[in-house]
Amino acid sequence: MLRAERQVSRRHLAEALGVHYQTVGYLERGEYSPSLHLALSIARYFEVPVEVVFSTEPFPRIGHEPS
Known part of the structure; x- marks a missing residue:
């Protein structure tokens, strides 16, 4: 979500973090858990x-209203 909001491509983020662009996709889909170093690097990149x-x-789905 942060990546899309800030209009950062997967490839650009991956290059900034020193990982393969597919790793960013795996992270976004929840198919890969990052190392602590990578998690902190992503947070630092987005300054959050x-x-x-x-x-x-789990994060709530976007556009999903709580019951």
């Missing part, structure tokens, strides 16, 4: 606390 980007609880 790591909890804004990663959580042990």
